Structure formats: C-alpha cells, structure tokens
Amino acid sequence: MSSTAQPRFYAARLAGTTVFDPIGDAVATVRDVVVVPQTRTSARAVGFVVEVSAKRRVFLPITRVTSISPGQVISTGVLNVRRFEKRRGELLVIGDLLDRVVTLTDGSGEATVLDIALDQNRHRDWMVSRLHLRRRRGGGSLSRLVSRGETLTVELYQVNGLYGTQAEQSAHLLAASYQDLNPADLAEIIQELETKRRIELAGELADERLADVLEELPEDIRVEVVTGLDAKRAADILDAMDPDDAADLVQELPEAVASELLDLMEPEEAEDVRRLLAYDEYTAGGMMTTEPLIVAPETPVAHCLAMISREAVHAALASTVHVCRSPLETPTGRLLGIVHFQQLLRERPDRAVGEIIDQDKVAVPPSAPLSTVTREMATYNLVSIPVIDEDGRLLGAVTVDDVLDHVLPDDWREQDEPRPTTGQIDLSEIARATARDAAEEG
Structure with missing residues (x-):
C-alpha cells in the first residue's frame, strides 16, 4: 500500500500475501486480482483469487475485504469454497x-x-x-x-x-455506462430493453450488482432474465441475493428450473431458501431474512459497530444487533434481546453488548400475518423486528423494506408516478392493508 493519503496497492507485489480473518487467523493466500474493464482507460477490481487448503483457488469478493496493506489482507472471514472460474468480461491482472x-x-x-x-x-x-x-x-x-x-x-x-481492441471491449462498455446508477434506476433501463439486450447486459454485471437489480425488477422480467442465463450463473446470482429475496424469485420460476437452481446453489444458501419457501408469503416467516446481525452477549460494542459499518450490510439490517446464545447462525440459540444502532453509539467501545439489551423484547412468530408484523413495528417504532420460534430461538428478521414490498401493489414498479419530493413515505397503503387483514382475522 502506498504511504500517500490515497490507498494503493500493486497487484504483483500483493501476490503471495496472507489473507486473515477478523480475529487474526490466516485463511488464504492472494494469487491474483480480478478486474472488470469499465471503459477503454479504466477497470474496477471485483475481488481476489485466493488459495485455500489443498491448493484450491476460490474467489474472495472485494466487498468482503476490510483492509489491504503490505504483508496482509484482512477479510470478513467468510469464504465461498467453490472453485474459482473466470466469468465473461473479467480479467486477471497477473494472469x-x-x-x-x-x-x-x-x-x-x-x-x-x-x-x-x-x-x-x-x-x-x-x-x-x-x-x-x-x-x-x-x-x-x-x-x-x-x-x-x-x-x-x-x-x-x-x-x-x-x-485489447475496442471491439473486444464493446460488450463491457454498455454495462460500464450504467456503473454509477443505483439498482432501481438500472432496473428501469433494463425494463425498456429488448429481451436479447437484457440478457447481454445481465451477463456483464457482477453477481452482487445483478442480484441487487433483480430485486428491483417486475416478476415477469426477472424471471425472463434468470431463465436466460446459464444455469450455473443463475445459481450464483441466487447465492448473492438475500435469502428472502432469493426465495421470492425461486417461487416465481417454473418448478423444474427452480429445482435445478436450488441443486446448483451453495448448500447453506439453498438450505436457507428452502426453509423460507416453507412459509406463506404474507407471514413473518415468508418475509424475513435469515441473515440478520447476530452476536453473543459478551461481544464488545466496538465489534458490533464494526459489523454495522460494513458496506454490504443493508441499512435496515444495520439498525439492529440481535443478541443470542450460541449457535450464532439461524436458527440460533435463545434470543436474549436486541440493541439498536443509536444505543451502541452511546456506549463505551469495550462494554459487553449483553449489558445494554433493550428490555422491551418485541418479536413475532413465523406464522404472524402481515397485519401483526406491521402493527408491532409501528407500535414500537422498529425498522426491523425479530422472528422467533416457540423455543425463543431467532429464525430471522423482517425489515421495513420487506413489509413495503408486500404491502404495495404487485405492479408498483411498473407504475409511472412521480417520486415524492418531500422525502416522506405515504403510509396510507400500509394502513389500509393492516385494517383489511385485521378485519379478516376478526
């Protein structure tokens, strides 16, 4: 890394550097840097090829790297052990x-x-x-x-x-011209393209980028895009999506396609999706994500803040840390409570998070209908709410964006309406849906 203010590293010098997890254990060795050309004079790094045990080379996304410096690369500790395969549009700096x-x-x-x-x-x-x-x-x-x-x-x-030549780069330049758009705006552009062009553009987007865009597309178009991709690539996209969004997409696919993609997904990711598919879509279990932020009670506040600060964590999930007994992956041990982001900011960095748990232990069962979830979140001013089983184990969390997706009309993404200029959300649809569901329950 350069000693100047701007962070810098040289690829050949970084080769052979050890990759450490957050607690200092060596987990891999850097072998190459994966880049995607953005224009004729620019390219963005999307990750590293790293070598784990038994000379196996796997992909470490750049979003899972927290620090790059001479002699060490520090990652979040999460590695997908699937063997690395270069995708279309990617280049290896060293190779x-x-x-x-x-x-x-x-x-x-x-x-x-x-x-x-x-x-x-x-x-x-x-x-x-x-x-x-x-x-x-x-x-x-x-x-x-x-x-x-x-x-x-x-x-x-x-x-x-x-x-290479401009002709060789032409396929990349279409995606490069949209690189600064947020996923929702890029989804609007994709809707206007012909089917063939949609698939070509999807093929040039990184897995995480395409996963974000698919979440913003209408049902028929995202099904069209996913079924137009190679099955292995489509499975990788599902791996990159949040489990609840992946489950929603799998439900929309033809049964044979859905079954094939689930078999091709990483086993742990596929297990989460299958678990969510068992719940009705308009219940807490059907809306929840199985990957909220989870810590043990002895975890220091500083570590919780570091987890929240990761760019890959969605804003709604970053609002709350769930304190649980081991195991710390859903379904966890017993949920002890939650701690809000603002509370963490007020505490000493070395204080154990278990000492500052919110005493109002608000949670819902996976069978809770949409109306119950919205009422609980509105009553307690929550951005997310835990979902627990009958034994008090954490199964996941429902976030406010999950609720909005289920409250708004199915075709809301296709409606051409002006965006609000006040920065406020019209909650009338939520109120009407809650009242309707409450009447049905009664």
Missing part, C-alpha cells in the same frame, strides 16, 4: 495483463507491463490507475531516442491496448 504489450501515447514506442497499481476512489472502489512498464527493444526512429529496456511508471491514460 492476463502482466507481460501484455502496450503502446505509449507519447509516441515513444511500446512497453511491456511489469506491474499494475490499483487506487481506492472516493466511492471505495479499487480502480486500475498506474502501470509499471519496461520499454521494448526495437521500434521506430522515435523509440531509438529513448533508453531501451528502461523501466517507468505511467498513468493509465498514457497507454493504449491494455485491455
């Missing part, structure tokens, strides 16, 4: 780009790539920024005026040909 011949834009000839630097920008994305080169012998008259074989470091815009 594909090192030793590539590029042309210097100043007219001084060609050079060979020795190493590639990646800088972290203000959006916390790691982008290819500089090249360490060695000038090639031979060339035109101008190249003879410079020292052949010398090494130099240049900005990325000072060379041509790093990623």
Whole structure:
C-alpha cells in the first residue's frame, strides 16, 4: 500500500500475501486480482483469487475485504469454497495483463507491463490507475531516442491496448455506462430493453450488482432474465441475493428450473431458501431474512459497530444487533434481546453488548400475518423486528423494506408516478392493508 493519503496497492507485489480473518487467523493466500474493464482507460477490481487448503483457488469478493496493506489482507472471514472460474468480461491482472504489450501515447514506442497499481476512489472502489512498464527493444526512429529496456511508471491514460481492441471491449462498455446508477434506476433501463439486450447486459454485471437489480425488477422480467442465463450463473446470482429475496424469485420460476437452481446453489444458501419457501408469503416467516446481525452477549460494542459499518450490510439490517446464545447462525440459540444502532453509539467501545439489551423484547412468530408484523413495528417504532420460534430461538428478521414490498401493489414498479419530493413515505397503503387483514382475522 502506498504511504500517500490515497490507498494503493500493486497487484504483483500483493501476490503471495496472507489473507486473515477478523480475529487474526490466516485463511488464504492472494494469487491474483480480478478486474472488470469499465471503459477503454479504466477497470474496477471485483475481488481476489485466493488459495485455500489443498491448493484450491476460490474467489474472495472485494466487498468482503476490510483492509489491504503490505504483508496482509484482512477479510470478513467468510469464504465461498467453490472453485474459482473466470466469468465473461473479467480479467486477471497477473494472469492476463502482466507481460501484455502496450503502446505509449507519447509516441515513444511500446512497453511491456511489469506491474499494475490499483487506487481506492472516493466511492471505495479499487480502480486500475498506474502501470509499471519496461520499454521494448526495437521500434521506430522515435523509440531509438529513448533508453531501451528502461523501466517507468505511467498513468493509465498514457497507454493504449491494455485491455485489447475496442471491439473486444464493446460488450463491457454498455454495462460500464450504467456503473454509477443505483439498482432501481438500472432496473428501469433494463425494463425498456429488448429481451436479447437484457440478457447481454445481465451477463456483464457482477453477481452482487445483478442480484441487487433483480430485486428491483417486475416478476415477469426477472424471471425472463434468470431463465436466460446459464444455469450455473443463475445459481450464483441466487447465492448473492438475500435469502428472502432469493426465495421470492425461486417461487416465481417454473418448478423444474427452480429445482435445478436450488441443486446448483451453495448448500447453506439453498438450505436457507428452502426453509423460507416453507412459509406463506404474507407471514413473518415468508418475509424475513435469515441473515440478520447476530452476536453473543459478551461481544464488545466496538465489534458490533464494526459489523454495522460494513458496506454490504443493508441499512435496515444495520439498525439492529440481535443478541443470542450460541449457535450464532439461524436458527440460533435463545434470543436474549436486541440493541439498536443509536444505543451502541452511546456506549463505551469495550462494554459487553449483553449489558445494554433493550428490555422491551418485541418479536413475532413465523406464522404472524402481515397485519401483526406491521402493527408491532409501528407500535414500537422498529425498522426491523425479530422472528422467533416457540423455543425463543431467532429464525430471522423482517425489515421495513420487506413489509413495503408486500404491502404495495404487485405492479408498483411498473407504475409511472412521480417520486415524492418531500422525502416522506405515504403510509396510507400500509394502513389500509393492516385494517383489511385485521378485519379478516376478526
């Protein structure tokens, strides 16, 4: 990592670096950096190829890396042990780009790539920024005026040909032009494309990006996109989705397709989805996510805040930490209570979270209907609510966005209505739905 204010690492120098989990245990070794070209002069890192036991190489997403520095890479500790396979549109910095011949834009000839630097920008994305080169012998008259074989470091815009020809990059540029859009806006654009173009664009998006976009698409279009992908890629997308959203999508697929994709998913992810499919869609069990933030009572406040700060954690889930007895994966041991984000900010960093549990232990069973969930969340001003079984074990949590998805009309994403300018949400639909369900219960 560079000593300058802007975080930087060189790919070849990082190769062989040990990957540690948050508690300091070595879990893997870095072997390569995976990048996706964004334009002719830019590429974004999406993760690392790392080697675990038995010489097995797997993919570590960049979103699961919390620190990169000389001698160590620190990750969240979560590794998908599926063997790494390069996707269409991806390039390996060491495997594909090192030793590539590029042309210097100043007219001084060609050079060979020795190493590639990646800088972290203000959006916390790691982008290819500089090249360490060695000038090639031979060339035109101008190249003879410079020292052949010398090494130099240049900005990325000072060379041509790093990623190949423009024709080779054309498939990437469509996705690159939409890289700054949020998932909801990109979903609107995808709705306007023809089927073939939708599938092509989906094929160029990273798994996590496509998973977020699918959650924003109408049912018929997301089914079209998923069934248009290779089955293995589609299963990877389901792995990247939150379990509750993946379960909703699986329910919409033809039975044979759904069964095939569940078999291709990672066993733990598929188990969560199958568990959610057992509940009615409009109950707490059908709406919940099985991956809320869970800690043991002796966990210090500082560790809880670190969990919440991870970019991959959705805002609604980050609002609450669930304190449980072991095991700490759903279904957990007994739920002791919850601690809100604001409460954590008021406490000493070294204080055990079990000492500050909210005494109003509000939770619902998985069979609770939508009306009960909304009433409880409104009564206690909750952004999320725990779902527990008859033994008090945590099964998951329902968040406010899950409730809104089930309260709004099925075609709300396709309705062309102006967005609110006041920053407030119209809760009339929630009120009407709650009243309707309460009447049905009565």
